Amino acid sequence: MTAPAGPERADGVTAVVVDIEGTTSPTAAVVGTLYPYARARLAGWLAGHPDDPRTCRAVAQVRELLGEPAADLARVTAALDDWLARDVKAAPLKTLQGQIWAAGFAAGELTGVLFGDVAPALRRWHAAGIRLAVYSSGSAVAQRAWFGRAAALDSAGRPSPERPDDLGPLLTAHFDLDNAGPKTAERSYARIAAVLNAQPGRLLFLTDRPAELDAARAAGWRVVGVARPGEPYAAALAGYPRVSSFADLALTAA
The missing domain is CATH 1.10.720 (Transcription Termination Factor Rho, Rna-binding Domain; Chain A, Domain 1)
Incomplete structure (x- = not known):
């Protein structure tokens, strides 16, 4: 797979909506x-x-x-x-x-796992005035739990031994199959844009799934594929604007 060119730039963004599995977090940590x-x-x-x-x-x-x-x-x-x-x-x-x-x-039996570049990027975008939301097939309840007790992976791909972060305060909305609809359906992204009260062209969706990028783009959203090495869909993103790390995204708020 050809390495993604970076950085990928998007100006005038109202909100960033992120997928979880393969995007903010390793597929193996979920599955x-x-x-x-x-x-x-x-x-x-x-x-x-x-x-x-x-x-x-x-x-x-x-x-x-x-x-x-x-x-x-x-x-x-x-x-x-x-x-x-x-x-x-x-x-x-x-x-x-x-x-x-x-x-x-x-109960402390589970901990969310995030790629090391995710939390710093979310904090940076939040500080810049960009709203943050999650859209995953996992339920909104699970999303809140995952980001509410999240450990970053270190350079060796191991969860940090430090106390897990609570990133919940950075996130303004959680969307799932129940409250938004299928992730490969254009209408789901129209529904999310309405809930966020934002113009679709001001919304950026980050995911590793090509079919989801297609659906969001059809709804008028901006999209960037997240092609992380070793993840199942990384090689399928060659035809999309893409990055291998959130650190390669340069965003400015609307």
Whole structure:
């Protein structure tokens, strides 16, 4: 893969919206840690939270997606396990994962992981007056937990031993499949622009997924692909404006 040219410049930006997996954080940190954590606790979570409104809504959505309104919890759990194994971006799965992960973060059992260039860039952009938001297939609850207890990777690719950062105060909004829609749909980005009350041409989306870049660009957004070495989609971004690090982005506020 040809190395991205940098820096990539964007002036007059109202807000930067970032993806997580492969963009702010290593895919392995999400797939290798969070997914197994949720899978091991799904059945227990469903059984232990029968009156929780979000859990009940997610279970109802699973039954609706299955076309089985009378499906018991064993059937619901089996469907969720199958979707998780196939990385299906189903809203009820992401809701339940987010609840389980949030509990894990609160208990100190989980820590978010960010590439070393991410936190300094977010602080720099925030200080410059640029609003920051997240748009991920992971639920808004999970996003808040991830950035609320985040460890930076050092130069050797290992999480810093220092106390995890709380980057939550830097973020003004969290978007997911439930409140925004599919990440490959143009209408989702139109909806986010409306919520942020910003002109699409003043919004910048950062992600490693080509189909998401296409959808955001079709909605009138500015886009930059994040081609981090070793990440699954890095080689697919050759036709897009791209960087390998947030440090290579030069932004000014609108």
